Amino acid sequence: MNLPSDSDPAAAADSSRTTGDTTRQREVAAEQEVVDLAYGELDRQLDEARRSLAATEARGASGTHQARGERDAYAAHYSSIVSGLEGVEDRLVFGRMDLASPAVAEAGPSRGGTGSPVTNGGLRHYVGRTGLQDARYREVVLDWRAPLARAFYQATASDPMGLVRRRHIDTADRTVRGLEDELIDVSALAPSQRAGERLDVEGLQGEGALIAAMSAGRDGRMGDIVATIQAEQDRVVTSDSPGVLVVQGGPGTGKTAVALHRVAYLFYAERERLERSGVLLLGPSRTFLRYVEQVLPSLGETGVVSTTLADLVPGVHARGTESAQTAEVKSRAVWAQILRRAVRDLQRLPDSPRPIRVEGTTLRLEPADVREAQARARRSGKPHNLARETFVLWLLERLTDQMAAATRQDATDADTRAWIREDIRTARDARREINLCWMPTTPEGLLERLLSRPAVLERLAPELDAPSRALVARPAGSELTPADVPLIDELAELLGPSADAQARRTRLEAQRRAELVAYAAQAIESQELGDGMVSADMLADRMEDRGPSLSLAERARADRTWTYGHIVVDEAQELGAMAWRALARRCPVRSLTVVGDLDQFSGPHRPRSWHEVLSELGTGRARRSAAAPTTPVREEVLTVCYRTPATVMRAAESLLAALGQPPVYPVRSVRDLPDCLEVEDLSATTAATDDQEWASRLRAAVIAERRRLDEALGTGGGRLAVITDQADSGRVAAILSQDPGLARAMEAPGGDVLRSRVAVMGPRLAKGLEFDTVVLVDPARLGGVSPGDLYVAMTRPTRRLRVVSRVPLPAGL
Numbered sequence: 001m002n003l004p005s006d007s008d009p010a011a012a013a014d015s016s017r018t019t020g021d022t023t024r025q026r027e028v029a030a031e032q033e034v035v036d037l038a039y040g041e042l043d044r045q046l047d048e049a050r051r052s053l054a055a056t057e058a059r060g061a062s063g064t065h066q067a068r069g070e071r072d073a074y075a076a077h078y079s080s081i082v083s084g085l086e087g088v089e090d091r092l093v094f095g096r097m098d099l100a101s102p103a104v105a106e107a108g109p110s111r112g113g114t115g116s117p118v119t120n121g122g123l124r125h126y127v128g129r130t131g132l133q134d135a136r137y138r139e140v141v142l143d144w145r146a147p148l149a150r151a152f153y154q155a156t157a158s159d160p161m162g163l164v165r166r167r168h169i170d171t172a173d174r175t176v177r178g179l180e181d182e183l184i185d186v187s188a189l190a191p192s193q194r195a196g197e198r199l200d201v202e203g204l205q206g207e208g209a210l211i212a213a214m215s216a217g218r219d220g221r222m223g224d225i226v227a228t229i230q231a232e233q234d235r236v237v238t239s240d241s242p243g244v245l246v247v248q249g250g251p252g253t254g255k256t257a258v259a260l261h262r263v264a265y266l267f268y269a270e271r272e273r274l275e276r277s278g279v280l281l282l283g284p285s286r287t288f289l290r291y292v293e294q295v296l297p298s299l300g301e302t303g304v305v306s307t308t309l310a311d312l313v314p315g316v317h318a319r320g321t322e323s324a325q326t327a328e329v330k331s332r333a334v335w336a337q338i339l340r341r342a343v344r345d346l347q348r349l350p351d352s353p354r355p356i357r358v359e360g361t362t363l364r365l366e367p368a369d370v371r372e373a374q375a376r377a378r379r380s381g382k383p384h385n386l387a388r389e390t391f392v393l394w395l396l397e398r399l400t401d402q403m404a405a406a407t408r409q410d411a412t413d414a415d416t417r418a419w420i421r422e423d424i425r426t427a428r429d430a431r432r433e434i435n436l437c438w439m440p441t442t443p444e445g446l447l448e449r450l451l452s453r454p455a456v457l458e459r460l461a462p463e464l465d466a467p468s469r470a471l472v473a474r475p476a477g478s479e480l481t482p483a484d485v486p487l488i489d490e491l492a493e494l495l496g497p498s499a500d501a502q503a504r505r506t507r508l509e510a511q512r513r514a515e516l517v518a519y520a521a522q523a524i525e526s527q528e529l530g531d532g533m534v535s536a537d538m539l540a541d542r543m544e545d546r547g548p549s550l551s552l553a554e555r556a557r558a559d560r561t562w563t564y565g566h567i568v569v570d571e572a573q574e575l576g577a578m579a580w581r582a583l584a585r586r587c588p589v590r591s592l593t594v595v596g597d598l599d600q601f602s603g604p605h606r607p608r609s610w611h612e613v614l615s616e617l618g619t620g621r622a623r624r625s626a627a628a629p630t631t632p633v634r635e636e637v638l639t640v641c642y643r644t645p646a647t648v649m650r651a652a653e654s655l656l657a658a659l660g661q662p663p664v665y666p667v668r669s670v671r672d673l674p675d676c677l678e679v680e681d682l683s684a685t686t687a688a689t690d691d692q693e694w695a696s697r698l699r700a701a702v703i704a705e706r707r708r709l710d711e712a713l714g715t716g717g718g719r720l721a722v723i724t725d726q727a728d729s730g731r732v733a734a735i736l737s738q739d740p741g742l743a744r745a746m747e748a749p750g751g752d753v754l755r756s757r758v759a760v761m762g763p764r765l766a767k768g769l770e771f772d773t774v775v776l777v778d779p780a781r782l783g784g785v786s787p788g789d790l791y792v793a794m795t796r797p798t799r800r801l802r803v804v805s806r807v808p809l810p811a812g813l
């Protein structure tokens, strides 16, 4: 190496730059070789899995039942390997760890130490989306979830965890674009290495990967953060699963990202258990689920059931809307008693004996018999509709005795009893009177009865005051709403499947089978298989077996009574008591990750604590709960905001404080940006009263912000949201779409607002989402109803918040 002479500083700088450049080039080339090796391995394994899948499927549907079962299991296994490997294509390798000694490497489960082409005898590990070994089982890439990889995320200068250097490797399309080194433990380097290392570190940017991730324009979909998970986040991602883990964090602290990475981690750490039971992810809206849907596949996981509260119960479609106040009344824990009472109300005692005409004879349904039948039915412990069988059977026996006596038949003869019982069972009078004493019903039917009859509601819901009852009252035939779904679920639990529903299912099943057999018979005829060896029934059996076997996630989603191994709830502060009860039923082992922010609560008063929110999970402080009272709860707090610039964040926090709810969990933004906040108060101008003027000022503001985005990210780059009071959003959208350019930018293919460059929405839809720029319209309107909604709206932008208001600004802005 030519050292520069001391007497010529410029030449020295030049020479040092050149040396730095060539060192970097060499390093990049070396890393490219490793990246090529990793992709080569990925391709080889993918190819192998695809071939195995094809060969398994080609085996056809013949053979014993067991053989077919095995084939299906193999096919499911290979297809999950294929989709897992396909998911990790982008940035397969993103990090490298250099360790002080291979002894540390041996502490982990990796078998990379011996003879691996990349690990330098255990001193070096490449961290990536998935673990890869070569054909000789030597480590090529270390899975980011492996215990050994923790140092990559958590090592610091004060606690190096055996790490000397952490390297971020930036790749695109399988090509290394840049490297970024962090020297963790200089003392671990040999003196001869130190100079070289310093040169490298100086040539590369610290925190570059994180800054790059945060500064990239948004494309309407959340990305994974696997390459840049921070230490406080990593501790949450990898914490043990028993009990309830509450992750409280202010806006943009990565709660959603952490929750999703935690799902992937749990699948890694507890694969066997979770592959059998599945994981449920509950998000605040379908839009939000679409926003995050790419994250888990990009981490190689596809077996998660994601849903919203509205879609939680299969077959129930909650298309209706209602006020937040109505939804709040429906979310209260007291409904558990009201609904129990409503079910009990279907079990009635007649005041006096009821006459029943059967085949010309009059029998009497005695209140004492009804009482006894009810007691027996309740003792069965079954839900209402199923216990009804016990009730009906016992009454039929009593009526059979009466009938036999009245008609002088032999009540001890089994055949005679059966005939008589059948006569009574099918008599109209008997059906009506027995039903009146134990009415079978559906959850939807009973809820409708309760809400559409004010007198019934008043009688059965004494815990609700008149204004609350007025809020939930609605005409019969109304659409179900999302807040009805936990009530329906609770009722489904209390009622059990109705005889009608069971009969319908059996009928449909029989019909489907008959069609299949008819089709098989046709196939036998047309293909001249009629040699007597194959019957239509046999062929139908085989056709049924060959049908695509449902994945675990599909089966779980279709089954209301499925119990999951783990549940992750995002925006958990929004869930009411009845929703928690529905979730508790779905996870008897009470293994939950609950992420949210009390400060972002939608509504006039935020909950006081997470214990208050979670009381129905049986987390210890609840007096009455749907669960064992001992569910352990741990609370973790995330404090660093990766999204919102500091100036905007401070404004949002001080506004929340001015509204009387200073944030319980303030955050620190990792960055600030110049010009990130602009407030345009039009309340004292003609725009306040003149609609035309207001419309044109609003359009001008949005157009100006779109232009700024064009300049910052290239024409058409980035996303902009106009957030306004929900009730105003239609009007605001109409104003903006008068400009042809904005109208085009607002087009939402397939009705998906995430695909439009400019989207108008209320704060509740904006929950959990983020945009490059937010134009916030009339903030006082939002804050007046729900301080948390205003806080959410203000904290959505990654770059810039522009406030435009024709009403006076809220104090504090």
Ligand SMILES: Nc1ncnc2c1ncn2[C@@H]1O[C@H](COP(=O)(O)OP(=O)(O)OP(=O)(O)O)[C@@H](O)[C@H]1O
Residues within 6 Å of the ligand: 210, 213, 214, 223, 224, 225, 228, 229, 230, 233, 249, 250, 251, 252, 253, 254, 255, 256, 257, 258, 597, 600, 642, 643, 767, 768, 769, 770, 795
């Ligand atoms: N470690 C990280 N590296 C890179 N980006 C990160 C990191 N942590 C979070 N982010 C980014 O910060 C943004 C906010 O993350 P996320 O949506 O998970 O936060 P949140 O706490 O759920 O926010 P909110 O409650 O406001 O909806 C996302 O763009 C996410 O990718």
